[in-house]
Amino acid sequence: MKNIIRIGTRKSRLALAQTEIVANALKLNHPNLDVQLIPMSTIGDQILDKPLESFGGKGAFVSEFEEAMLSGKIDVAVHSAKDMPILLPAGLSILGVSKREDVRDVIITRKGSKSQLTESTIVGTSSLRRQLQIKEQYGVEVKNLRGNVNTRLAKLQAGEYDAIILAAAGLKRLDIMGADEYQFNYLEPDVFIPAAGQGIIAVEGRDEPKLRELFSKWNHTESGYSLETEREVLKLVNAGCNEPIGAYTTIKEDTINLSILYWDNKILRVQGTAKLQDRLELAKELVNRLKA
Numbered sequence: 001m002k003n004i005i006r007i008g009t010r011k012s013r014l015a016l017a018q019t020e021i022v023a024n025a026l027k028l029n030h031p032n033l034d035v036q037l038i039p040m041s042t043i044g045d046q047i048l049d050k051p052l053e054s055f056g057g058k059g060a061f062v063s064e065f066e067e068a069m070l071s072g073k074i075d076v077a078v079h080s081a082k083d084m085p086i087l088l089p090a091g092l093s094i095l096g097v098s099k100r101e102d103v104r105d106v107i108i109t110r111k112g113s114k115s116q117l118t119e120s121t122i123v124g125t126s127s128l129r130r131q132l133q134i135k136e137q138y139g140v141e142v143k144n145l146r147g148n149v150n151t152r153l154a155k156l157q158a159g160e161y162d163a164i165i166l167a168a169a170g171l172k173r174l175d176i177m178g179a180d181e182y183q184f185n186y187l188e189p190d191v192f193i194p195a196a197g198q199g200i201i202a203v204e205g206r207d208e209p210k211l212r213e214l215f216s217k218w219n220h221t222e223s224g225y226s227l228e229t230e231r232e233v234l235k236l237v238n239a240g241c242n243e244p245i246g247a248y249t250t251i252k253e254d255t256i257n258l259s260i261l262y263w264d265n266k267i268l269r270v271q272g273t274a275k276l277q278d279r280l281e282l283a284k285e286l287v288n289r290l291k292a
């Protein structure tokens with residue numbers, strides 16, 4: 001009999017594209033595995049007219065999946081790592097992560113429009129991390145913008161905003177970077193700090209050796225260290241759903257560099273380097289410095 005794995009996926013184009021990436025890797029590494037995709041929708045996908053924080057924050061995109069995994073309806077779920085809550089329910093873990101895609105945020109404007117940001121530019125983003133940094137660095141006006149990547153781009157096209165900010169990773173996975181109707185301006189990650197886990201796809205599932213084993217070949221160890229360290233920062237500052245926080249690591253051989261952005265009546269930034277094996281201590285040291 002063929003072994004089966006059921007993967008739950010949200011239905012947005014980005015979620016489907018990311019699930020495809022994981023499913024294809026699984027099929028390649030395990031030719032005899034029957035990989036089944038189970039589309040599901042979450043409260044976060046259904047309520048699009050209210051800020052995310054008003055009905056559960058990040059968790060709004062994942063809780064139904066967690067129930068389905070624990071009850072055995074599905075085995076694993078594919079997430080953007082940056083959308084995952086800090087604490088996972090007992091019995092569930094991250095079973096594997098992708099190699100990190102382009103970690104940067106990108107300013108997107110309509111083709112032919114002014115791509116220079118000025119005080120009168122209206123920038124669409126609901127992320128407090130993006131709002132704070134874009135205001136700080138360009139003095140623009142910000143306006144909330146929700147919806148999946150395609151919805152947000154449609155609102156830019158409709159002229160509701162002069163510019164919007166999205167993650168390069170999503171745009172690349174959706175093949176939007178090549179589109180003629182937009183102009184893209186990359187924000188450098190050491191200046192405009194990305195979200196913890198940005199650009200990484202994470203597979204969450206029941207913490208069973210058999211399931212974990214299926215992802216061991218695909219799992220990208222270095223991205224795993226990055227994600228672990230960046231999520232440690234969220235845990236230590238006890239960050240809620242849409243807290244203005246950014247955390248970004250780079251790893252070179254056995255050294256890790258960590259930058260953190262935080263808001264406490266003003267924008268705070270800290271940065272430090274340590275041996276890779278001391279990554280969690282580095283997170284702790286930097287968060288303590290923030291709190292001091």
Ligand SMILES: NCc1[nH]cc(CCC(=O)O)c1CC(=O)O
Pocket residue numbers: 080081082083149165166167168169170197198199200201
């Ligand atoms: N919050 C939505 C979300 N979650 C993950 C991505 C992009 C892909 C990624 O960062 O891995 C996006 C869209 C965006 O922020 O532009």
